[in-house]
Amino acid sequence: MMAVTQVGRYVVERVVEVERPYAPARDFFPDLTQDMLTTCLRELPGGQLTTEGRLQMSFHSFVVKTGRFTILVDSCCGNDKERPLRPGFHKMNNDFMGALAKAKVKPEEVDYVMCTHLHWDHVGWNTRLVDGVWKPTFPNAKYLMSKTEFDHADATYRSGKKDTHTQAFEDSIDPIVRAKQAVLVADDYEVDKGMSIEACHGHTPGNIVINIESEGQCGVLTGDVLHHQIQLRYPEMSTTADDDQKLARVSRMALIEKHAGTGHLIFPAHFPAPTIGRIEPNAAGGFRYDTDAV
Ligand SMILES: [Zn+2]
DSSP: OOOEEEETTEEEEEEEEEEEEEEEHHHHSTTOOHHHHHHHHHHSOTTSBOTTSEEEEEEEEEEEEOSSOEEEEOOOSOSSOOOTTSGGGTTOOOOHHHHHHHTTOOGGGOOEEEOSSOOGGGTGGGEEEETTEEEESSTTOEEEEEHHHHHHHHHHHHTTOOSHHHHHIIIIIHHHHHTTOEEEEOTTOEEETTEEEEEOOSSSTTOEEEEEEETTEEEEEEETSOOSTHHHHSTTOOOTTOSSHHHHHHHHHHHHHHHTTSOOEEEESSOOSSOOBEEEEOTTSSEEEEOTTO
16 A cells, blocks of 8 residues: 655655564563453454454555655665564565655665664665675665664674674664764754654663654654554553563653644554554543544
């Protein structure tokens, strides 16, 4: 699906790498009881969970055209990446570049790549394998990263820790630094008029969200502050992927409270289609995701 959404003069388009069932919900959300899962299976719209309770997840980027700049937000998992600890994502071969071409974006036209955080599934297409060497996919882009987030990921990588995130640092972040295309920014950096980042820590130590405000309309690219609609029905649910589950809960609940009932558009990093929606209070408790009028 290639729906284009406008936030004032900003045009936002979802570019999908892959959408498919992921982990069982109760593995990913350790505090989710069987009763809560049953409620979600009953109340959430179709396509959010498999009948056996696995999460349907999308891995996609958002292309934001500001009028001045073409910006790619979160670069998914990438092709050819060694991810032996994530067998379902090991040495993938997806037509992400074809999907980008359908959105009428040529790699050399991308002005900025922005990562809401530096986990492996948000930095993958930062680079691609060219003659056995990881090269920046977007040769003319500045890759904007929160300095707080980069410093943490860099320190973890240098500590010698071996996991999927440090592997991603090696093949998808370090080559960007070496190519001198990485730009480390403060937690209130404004990319273009009305589009700026905001700290929303917890999922990772330097996690950010990206706010867009234009011509009276507002949108927020939430990265992994929200992983799934389950977290709207039950906002207190943190995930095993959250670095600090308590802080992630506080940040997520504040974000939900801020945007619920406001009409602001939400652009989450992993919600399956229809991905873009609005947060509304839910009569039965918690909140619900309204994608109807988007
Ligand atoms: Zn993610």
